[in-house]
Amino acid sequence: MVLSQDGNYIWDGTKWIPVQQNLPQHQQQLPPTIPLHPAYAQQNIVYVQTHRKSNKFWLLLGGGIFAVLIVILLLLGAIIWALLPPPEFGHRLDVSHSTYEDLGANREPYLVSEGYPDFSSTVAISDFGSGVIIGDRWVLTAGHVVLDEEYGEEQPGAWVVSVGSDYENPDATYDVKAIHIHPGWRADNSNDGLEYGVDIALIELTSSIQGVTPAPWANSTELDDDFLDSLIYSSGFGDYGSIIDDGSGDYYSQRRAWKNTLDRLSDDIDPPKKYSGDDVWQGGWVVYDFDSPEGDDNSLAQGENSGGLFSYVGVGNSSSIALDLEGTSVPGDSGGPTYLKINGEWTVIGLTSHGSTDGYYGDLALNTRVSSHADWICSITGSALTGCE
Structure with a gap:
């Protein structure tokens, strides 16, 4: 029990009980509040x-x-x-990138005397793309290298052609006198015309190139389906350096080359409109895919046309076997040559144009067919160019 402070009440847990029951009422105090x-x-x-x-x-x-x-x-x-896969690799990951550089520079064992193409004619076009020397003052490249929807067209004086296997340390450089862009590419002035096979341009230099033999180029229609499944070589200055580091932090500057198998040929592609002079310049393609060492990335297998974006390459067949130096193009290779041996001579049949952009296994490479544009090339150079006689 709890006693109140004045001693007059006891708390029994439920109510206050007066200690002296007989106190007069006037002496009784109000019970305290509950503690x-x-x-x-x-x-x-x-x-x-x-x-x-x-x-x-x-x-x-x-x-x-x-x-x-x-x-x-x-x-x-x-x-x-x-x-x-790492971005923009463009070559077999089980083969050292330096091997592709050795091939591109014709270092042993990839000597011209041993039957390999002479890649010294593959040049760098400023830092935009690649090209190939076909005459002492003439370089073929892709139209989008010198005229692109995004970057537009620069004046000839803004361009430099670099000769050698490393464009950051070239053997020689040459100034540009004029740039001749295929009328079909110029008419579109956009990459929307890629599917018509007119992505080609001709660069005229101010002086003759010394110390490099111009590459033979396909100037006739002798290139037919009998050449399908043949060995081809391509070269360029593409940026496959995303998986390697040369310490510069810039585009990897080494020329490289790679093998592949010719999977598709197309010719006489009619563009959607006529060009200047009411002449219709038909286009064409040279196409291959990038097979993996496992053989499970054959995008152009029998009955396949790659579908979707590149359905215009057509239906055909393709080997799934990857070559020892199998490769494909990556950004920066544009305008570089593709070689096929015709009549015992490595001949430029295509110029890297476009395709799958990352160089993964299974990706496609579409090359502008050079022979489709022989008449246009010769109309610019005249008969002085070998192949235009």
């Missing part, structure tokens, strides 16, 4: 502590779950990244 019972106070403290512990538990649990989810997402991202 703070220790039991009640303790219950309140326990409730508050329990409530705080409950909040802390859920906060810790939520934080733990969030941390686990972050770790799982990071692991999944790392796995996906590891499974994806």
Whole structure:
């Protein structure tokens, strides 16, 4: 029991009881207020502590779950990244990139005397693309290298042609006198005309190139389906350096070359409109795909035309066997040559135009067919150019 402060009442747990029952009423005081019972106070403290512990538990649990989810997402991202091929590789990943550079520079064992194409005629067009020397003052390249929807057309004086296997350290450079763009490409002035096979331009130099033999080029219609499944070589200054580092932080500057198999040929492609002078300049394609060492990325297999964006390459057949130096083009290779041996001579039959942009296994490379434009080339150069006699 609890005694009131004045000593006149006792709390029995339910009510106040006067200590002296016989006190006159006027002497009786009002009972005091109910005291703070220790039991009640303790219950309140326990409730508050329990409530705080409950909040802390859920906060810790939520934080733990969030941390686990972050770790799982990071692991999944790392796995996906590891499974994806590196960007813009363009060559077999089980072969050193330096081997492709040796081929592109005709270093041993890839000597011209051993039956390989002479890649010294493959040149760099400023830092935009590649090209091939076909005469002492003439270089073939892709139309989009010198006239592009995004960058427009620059004046001849803005361009430089670099000779040698490393365009950052060229053997020689040559100034440009004039740029002649195929009328079909100029008429579109956009990449929408890619499918018509008119992505070609001719660069005229101010002086003759010294120390390099111009490449023979296909100037007739002798190139037919009998050449399908034949060995071809291509070369260029493409940026496959995304998986290597030359320390410059810029585009990788080495010329490289690679092998492939000729999968598709097309010719006499009618453009959607006539060009200046009411002449219709028909286009054409030289096409190959990039087969993987496992043989499971044959995009142009029998009955396939790659579908979708590149359905215009047509239906045909393709070997799934990757060659020892199998490769494909990447950005920067545009305008570079594709060679096929015709009558015992490595001959330029195509110019790298477009295709799948990343150089993954299974990607396609579409090359402007040079023989489709023999008349146009000779109309610019005249009969002085070998092949225009």
